[in-house]
Amino acid sequence: MAAGGSDSDRRRAKAALFLACCGLVGIAPHWLPPGRSLVPALTLATLLGGYSLRTVLLQAFRRRPSEAPAAAAPAGACPAVDVVVAARDEQAVIARLVERIAALRWPEGQLALWVVDDGSDDRTPELLAELQGRHPFLRVLRRPRDAGGGKSGALNLVLQQLGGRWMLVLDADADLQPDVLERLVPWAEAGGWAAVQLRKAVVNAQTNLLTAAQAMEMAFDAMIQEGRLANGGVAELRGNGQLLSREALLKVGGFNEDTVTDDLDLSFRLLLEGLPIGVLWDPPVQEEAVLTLPALWRQRQRWAEGGLQRFFDYGSGLVSDRLGFSQKLDLTCFFLLQYVLPVVASADLIGTLLTRTAPTMWPFSIVALALSGMAIATGCRRPSEGPPLPEMNPFSAGLGIVYLVHWFLVIPWVTLKMALLPKKLVWVKTLHLGQDHGDPLLAADPGEGPMESDPELASEASHV
Incomplete structure (x- = not known):
């Protein structure tokens, strides 16, 4: 559904x-005397740098609790799991996804794959x-293209x-190890x-x-999330590869159809209800990275807007006594x-140009980078499946x-757009090419889909 006028305002x-x-x-x-401008x-560099350093080092040297053991779950202890995929124009990858789910080791009758076309x-x-x-376990729902609510609506x-205890949300290009449910x-x-949340x-x-830089970023993100949890902080969902308790999901009212990023919004609603989110390094969920800078720019604008929007929407709860x-x-x-x-940092650059004085925020930026x-180095050197x-x-x-400097462009630009432009929710999707990356199950049919897909689309609900 489209955002209400009052909420948008x-x-x-x-x-x-x-x-x-x-x-x-x-x-x-820039208005301070030269000796005090820094x-x-x-x-900020000292305080936040110290906290960030603790988070990084804690993960570098602590025992790894976020790797599920390789032993299979007892057959009698396997609850029902519903794998759910919201799909639009996914002919390049949908068959491969179904075959991958069919290969998962889980008792017959306890696993269902729901695809919302x-x-x-x-x-x-x-x-x-x-x-x-x-595949009898495959169930398909269909709704009109203009049904509204984006991925959250689907x-x-x-x-x-659904009737299962757990709901595993995947993107259409997701790949999982056969033993993922037995361990997760x-x-x-x-x-x-x-x-x-599985590591992506x-x-x-x-x-x-x-794509190499995005692989580094995903390892960096998972390791930082583990460190935040270990420090008594919070972790967040990342959409693809998120296992959700159906009971917890119903308790917070399902998915928010008035948001840009359903996963980030859900993370805060679970947090405010005292429902904890864990992060699992191994086994991971595999996915395609975007191939071009324009595609990255569109995707990261959506991520940035959704990230900021949740702080605006739930700010009063975040500062209340509901959190420790x-x-x-x-x-x-x-x-x-x-x-x-x-x-x-962007305002500092503008101040530098206007006052013709030296930049003042560079120590903070350098420490953060x-x-x-x-x-990144610590995460990429970590053993991983x-x-x-x-x-x-x-x-x-x-x-x-x-590569991470791109956030210094994306965040200010998105903030400016959010402050000045009216919003309209639309459904968009990331282009999934379905290329064969050594998948023994099923390679994509090169005659189907990728060249016909719209490269302007990106994967979930977004604002334009």
């Missing part, structure tokens, strides 16, 4: 206030009909019909998690430098590093750091 006002405050923080030090940046215009409906004849449609579900239940592993990291001190501290540090720093590089992570050397570490 409130978000727009909050974005404008956020932009103004960050702009003032970035420009104000004090704000040095203070969300108004596909390609051969996805015909392929699903053929696959249903071969997931809510199927949520009403017992680990989730033993840990008392309401949701678990890039299957096409060898394609070009951009460690959780508030973690969220504050994350918010400052991920969202405030890029906007403040240096620690990110350390986290799935596709091999990029080998660490000075060039690859430098590539990872340079």
Whole structure:
């Protein structure tokens, strides 16, 4: 459903206030005497750098609790699991996905695959009909292309019909190891998690430098999330490869159809209800990285907008007594590093040009990027299942750091758009090429789909 006018106006006002405050923080030090202009940046670099360093080092040297054991779950302890995929125009990958789910080791009758065909215009409906004849566990729901609510609307449609204890949400290009459920579900239940996010592993990291950088970023993200949890902080869902307790999901009201990123929004609603989210390093969920800078730019704009929007929507709850001190501290540090720093750095650059003085925020930026590089190197050197992570050397570490600078462009641009432009929710999807990356199950049919797909689309609900 489209965002209500009042909600959209409130978000727009909050974005404008956020932009103004960050702009003032970035420009104000230029009015200070030269000896004091670096004090704000040095203070932030020390405080936030110390917290981030602790998070990185804690994960580098602690025992690994987030790797599920390879032993299979006892047959009598296997609850019903519903695998759910929202699909639109996925003819290049949908058959391969069904075969991958068929290969999962889980008792017959305890596993169902639900595919919501969300108004596909390609051969996805015909392929699903053929696959249903071969796979009794496959169930297909269809809804009109203009049904509204984006991916969240599709997931809510199927949520009403599920009966399993667990719901595993996947993208259409996802790949899983056959033993993933045998390891994931017992680990989730033993840990008392309401949701678990699998580490996202890039299957096409060898394609070009951009996909290699995204593979590094996914390892960096999973390791930082583990460190945040270990410090008493919080973890977040990432959409593809998220295992959700159906009971917990119903308790928070299902998926929010008035959001850009359903996974990030759900993370905060679970947090505010005291329902914990875990992160599992191994086994991972494999997915395709985007291949071009324009595709990356579109995808990251959506991620940035969804990330900021949830802070605007749930800010009052995040500062209430519903969260503990460690959780508030973690969220504050994350918010400052991920969202405030890029906007403040942009304002600092503007202040430099206007006042013709030296930049003042560079110590903060350098410390943040240096620690990110350390986290990338640590994560990529960690033993892992799935596709091999990029080998660490000075060039690859430098590539990872340079790659992360794109957030210094994306965040300010998205913040400016959120503050100035009205929003309209539409459904968009990431282009899944279905290329064969050594998959022994099923390679994509080169005569189907990829060249007919719309490269302007990106994977979930977005704003334009």
